Amino acid sequence: MKILITGGAGFIGSHVVRLFVNTYPNYEIVNLDKLTYAGNLNNLKDIENKANYRFVKGDIVDAAFINALFETEQFNAVIHLAAESHVDRSITNPLEFVMTNVIGTVNLLNAARVLHKANPDLFKRFYHVSTDEVYGALGDEGMFLETTAYDPHSPYSASKASSDHFVRAYYDTYKLPCVISNCSNNYGPNHFPEKLIPLCIHNIQNNRPLPIYGKGENVRDWLYVIDHARAIDTIFHKAQLGTTYNIGGHNEWKNIDVIRLLCQLMDKKLNRPEGTNEKLITFVTDRAGHDLRYAIDATKLKEELGWMPSVNFEEGLNLTVDWYLNNKAWLHNVTSGEYQHYYEQQYSSR
Numbered sequence: 165m166k167i168l169i170t171g172g173a174g175f176i177g178s179h180v181v182r183l184f185v186n187t188y189p190n191y192e193i194v195n196l197d198k199l200t201y202a203g204n205l206n207n208l209k210d211i212e213n214k215a216n217y218r219f220v221k222g223d224i225v226d227a228a229f230i231n232a233l234f235e236t237e238q239f240n241a242v243i244h245l246a247a248e249s250h251v252d253r254s255i256t257n258p259l260e261f262v263m264t265n266v267i268g269t270v271n272l273l274n275a276a277r278v279l280h281k282a283n284p285d286l287f288k289r290f291y292h293v294s295t296d297e298v299y300g301a302l303g304d305e306g307m308f309l310e311t312t313a314y315d316p317h318s319p320y321s322a323s324k325a326s327s328d329h330f331v332r333a334y335y336d337t338y339k340l341p342c343v344i345s346n347c348s349n350n351y352g353p354n355h356f357p358e359k360l361i362p363l364c365i366h367n368i369q370n371n372r373p374l375p376i377y378g379k380g381e382n383v384r385d386w387l388y389v390i391d392h393a394r395a396i397d398t399i400f401h402k403a404q405l406g407t408t409y410n411i412g413g414h415n416e417w418k419n420i421d422v423i424r425l426l427c428q429l430m431d432k433k434l435n436r437p438e439g440t441n442e443k444l445i446t447f448v449t450d451r452a453g454h455d456l457r458y459a460i461d462a463t464k465l466k467e468e469l470g471w472m473p474s475v476n477f478e479e480g481l482n483l484t485v486d487w488y489l490n491n492k493a494w495l496h497n498v499t500s501g502e503y504q505h506y507y508e509q510q511y512s513s514r
């Protein structure tokens with residue numbers, strides 16, 4: 165089986181590529197990534213020379229390039245993760261999210277459709293990796309089910325919702341063999357330090373303020389990234405075509421509680437007196453249209469396909485902080501240059 169994984173140099177994609185390359189020596193894994201600010205081949209150093217792995221640099225928005233790649237490579241399946249993924253950036257530059265997340269996805273669907281039409285036995289599966297943010301925001305009660313109506317609020321979630329709709333439309337209209345999963349917030353190694361957890365790990369290390377939007381009351385449902393990669397493996401191999409699965413860890417936390425826990429953990433790891441890091445917490449202007457609460461009901465995935473998270477939050481956070489402390493060069497690399505400019509711009513106005 166020759167599988168195209170898009171966005172494999174990013175946070176989640178790198179864990180998916182590693183899992184597939186190591187677990188399935190008989191598969192040929194082709195990682196297609198544009199290497200935007202979020203893509204980093206250092207995330208894959210340990211597997212880059214494996215015989216069943218190849219990297220291709222390219223842009224999913226470039227239809228001619230994508231069509232030629234599919235024609236040459238004759239993929240048997242696609243696992244599509246490439247995206248612009250940060251809500252705050254989508255507020256500043258929505259069009260980039262439309263281009264990559266919507267147009268890029270439709271380009272891949274079109275190329276897959278050509279292969280499938282020519283030979284339905286050759287092209288077996290288009291797996292689209294999506295987010296729970298398409299469902300919108302919850303109040304204090306309830307959870308997102310696979311049947312929850314889409315109600316995206318940010319330009320990021322609107323672009324992901326649109327791409328999900330296109331995937332379903334290609335299944336319904338052209339019988340393209342598709343599967344979708346919608347996952348909650350991930351955390352873990354290789355996470356770019358613009359998202360809440362890695363940003364705060366980075367800032368604690370450097371004694372910089374920890375910017376908490378609003379009052380820190382917003383709730384997210386956190387899943388360790390390797391558990392997401394395991395779920396993708398399970399769904400890719402076992403899901404019935406045309407289905408959707410929610411992925412989540414039944415692990416809801418208010419942002420302020422996540423950051424307090426992180427501060428306490430890092431007081432210990434950095435040998436700082438108890439309470440030192442919490443003094444860095446700084447409440448800043450809220451994000452525009454900030455979704456109050458996300459919570460995933462992943463019962464379908466558990467009952468139908470047998471997947472369960474393997475790492476609890478305290479363990480996962482511990483592993484994550486250790487990874488960042490042991491990979492200072494990685495962090496230094498991704499926070500040099502452009503990052504400083506982005507960071508100053510992002511927080512100077514708050």
Ligand code: NAD
Nearest residue numbers: 171173174175176198199200202203223224246247249350
């Ligand atoms: P990321 O931003 O870390 O990585 C995205 C990758 O896509 C990068 O390697 C980037 O270089 C690549 N990319 C971006 N534009 C591209 C283009 N035009 N052509 C080719 N490659 C391009 O994102 P992530 O957090 O790893 O998310 C991966 C996928 O999972 C996304 O589709 C996202 O919507 C989804 N998702 C993320 C989360 C989360 O918590 N991070 C949760 C649920 C779903």
Ligand code: TYD
Nearest residue numbers: 251349358359360361375376377382384419
């Ligand atoms: P984030 O990691 O950006 O993920 P998402 O917006 O996709 O959920 O944000 C997680 C939560 O943390 C979200 O409620 C916004 C909040 N947040 C902050 O309070 N401060 C920050 O600096 C960032 C980046 C996020």
